[in-house]
Amino acid sequence: MITCKRAAIAALVTLPAIGLAQDDTQTDESVTDEIVIVGRSVSTSSVRVEVEREILVDSAAVLKDIPGANVNRNGALTGIAQYRGMYGDRVAVDIDQIGVISGGPNAMDTPLSYMSPMMTEALVVTRGIASVSLAPEAIGGHIDTKLARGKFGGENFGVSGMFGTRFSDNGNVTTTAARLTLANARHRFSTIAEFDDGDDIRTPEGEIRSSRLSRDRYDLSYSYNGLDRNFMVYAGKLDTGDTGTPALPMDIVFIQTDLFGAQFGFDLSASLSIDGHFSYNDVRHGMNNYSMRQAPMAPMQRLNNARGSGSQFYLAGNLNRGGSKWIFGFDGIAAEHESIITNPNNAMFRVINFDGVSRDLLGAFTEWSRGAGSGQIEVGLRYNRVRTDAGSVAATGMMGMMATNVQTLASDFNSSQRDQSWQTLDGVIKYRRYFSTAIEWSVEVGSKSRAPSYQELYLWLPMQATGGLADGRTYIGDLDLQQERSKELVVGVSTVAGRFGWSPQLYYRRVDDYIQGVPSTNMVANMVSTMMTGKQPLQFANVDAEIWGFDAAWSYEISENLLVDGVVSVARGRRTDVHDDLYRLSPFNMSFGLTYSADSWSVKSEVIGYADQDKVATVNEETETSGYWLVNAGASWNPTAALRIEARLDNILDESYQDHVTGINRAGGSDIPVGTRLYGAERTISAGLIYSF
Secondary structure (H helix, E strand, O other): OOHHHHHHHHHHHHHOOOOOOOOOOOOOOOOOOOOOOEEEEEOOOOOEEEEHOOOOHHHHHHHHHHHOOEEEEEEOOOOOOEOOOOEHHOEEEEEEEEOOOHHHHHOOOHHHHHHHHEEEEEEEEEEOOOOOOOOOOOOOOOEEEEEHHHHHHHHOOEEEEEEEEEEOOOOOOOEEEEEEEOOOEEEEEEEOOOOOOOOOEEEEEEEEOOOEEEEEEEEEEEEEEEEOOOEEEEEEEEOOOOOOOOOOOEEEEEEEEEEEEEEEEOOOOEEEEEEEEEEEEEEEEEEEEOOOOOOHHHHOOEEEEEEEEEEEEEEEEEEOOOEEEEEEEEEEEEEEEEEEEEEEOEEEEEEEEEEEEEEEEEEEEEEEEEEEEEEEEEEEEEEEEEEEOOOOOOOEEEEEEEEEEOHHHHHHHOOOOOEEEEEEEEEEEEEEEEOOOOOOEEEEEEEEEOOOOOOHHOOOOOOOOOOOOOOOEEEEOOOOOOOOOEEEEEEEEEEEEEOOOEEEEEEEEEEEEEEEEEEEEHHHHHHHHOOOOOOOOEEEEEEEEEEEEEEEEEEOOOOOOOEEEEEEEEEEEEEEOOEEEEOOOOEEEEEEEEEEEEOOOEEEEEEEEEEOEEEOOOOOOOOOOOEEEEEEEEEEEEEEEEEEEEEEEEEEOOOOOOOOOOOOOOOOOOOOOOOOOOOOOOOEEEEEEEEEE
16 A cells, blocks of 8 residues: 555655656656555646546546646536636647647537546646647647556567446436557557446536537557557547537537547667657537527527548657757647538528638757756747638628628638738746755746637637637637737745645746737627627737736645645736736635545545636626535545446535636526526536456
8 A cells, every 4th residue: 555645745746757758857866756646646847647537527627636727618528728827729738749630610629528538547737837849839838648558568468458337427427438458568459448428417506408418439559669669550539429518609419530640769879769749630520509409590590510630740859968868859730620600491591610721830849958966957949830821701691781791701801811820939948956855946937929729810700619718709800910929937846844745836927919809890790790699799819918826736644544635726817908807717726635545445525615706807798706615525445456446426515606617608498597607517426337457
């Protein structure tokens, strides 16, 4: 059994060796063992969570357990990562170290929706500023996830795997997953499958009648592990069926994604190695506003067929010489998007929302790191070039003044300069100082950038295709947008004093040309939006902003078997060009847990608290939310080394609450009124059984 004291020290002081292109140079004084207790370890550099130990359906939900992180939720499977006040495209999310091209304009297939929890080996959040080698536009943070494909074996081939099933009474949610791995010391063949299904979720205020879910996820891979080289090829599929997204204008009818990829590494000499990744995915995505929610009148029914596809690559050389480590590399993303909206009752109605949209990024980076004495330094530089373009748009099947105004918007867009480009230079400096095996200080400074998304540029007709903002407002794009530029400072410490350990960080970020909606000055778009919704639209624009805060994880060993731990997160953001707060930031929150661990079983109870959020964006008509407390409990038992039985009780007191970063209900026919922020789930009992062999 791992004692709580060792777990507390390792969880709070170690630099986890997670193989994510991080600098692995350490001084002799640093603690190098990684021990995970209750599925989480925290240091100044990263947070690692064993997602498969969490009884979840949406892997993004685990972010709520991580200091500084949260999740913007629009539906059962559409969690959008938030980290220290940044969210959406600003936070880079990778699967096995490389990203996924989204298929829809409203982030219904978020990157973490491709990572079914029981198939996920680990989720790692980079604390602080992401290194330039990790991702090209990680202005707001970096998250990497890894599929659980099994391990290599001995000299002879052996078979290993797992089978698991879980059930939650709220919505009758079922999850079934299986993995089969055939491996020896050199070769590994692995196949994984997970199936998730559920009905509408109940809250203390009633049922959310567009919250059902259906998802199948598959992965097949082959890996080779040699003395001086390794590689892996894989093929996967995501098949999402009828799934509600009540905070968005439409629900998911289908998301069908094919994924392919390869990874490799070669040791050219004792000091020089090369590694690379390549992936391609193709997404076909259908959604509508009438099959899973109360259908609007026939003229207002909509069906949207969207598609996204593209490839990504990473190639880098790693040189270790004279106590220094150098990384030189290139990476790139080539993505294409389209979206066409029709009315099933009117063959003449057709809106080309996005057509022939491309967004291509090419990056080059270099990173130097060195450990000397009791310190460690990292310096990185990155150059990015982003180019975007879009085809012509059109709309038919409208009548009267609406048709005239829409045609004017389409003509203006088609005659505009749609080919855009940006060139940026990013820089990051990190310094760590080890005062002993139990104390580590860190300071990070960085200047990072992000070019506008295709929605922010090319949304020509007032709509809510906004990458999942879910505020109920319509938006239009702006072809004159500048790239965002974030200048950030992070200071942190990890320390253990006797039985107590904690890892706090302070951060401040100034963002020039932050992209956010402001009242539109396009009179034609204003007339169209007013006729459709009764309100003028918001237009994506460059503003100035700043975000600052504090987050920490802590633990205290009461006895060898008993541990208390917790997380605290504070994030504040405001515009500096006008007097207003930033939209959809999580309020101050904290958790307190008590865990008892024995040889074969453990029990944990936790209390989670969220403060009132009265710092809201008036421009977005964001409403305030009240604070709340939740009490949860869970237990796991290993009657044998191969079998784990688990149970969990969430919201034990059946608290009625609204998570501030959850979206506004748009679905008619629900017990939650349209225009009201969605409520959290009522008391929920979950149980599971996982057998490994």
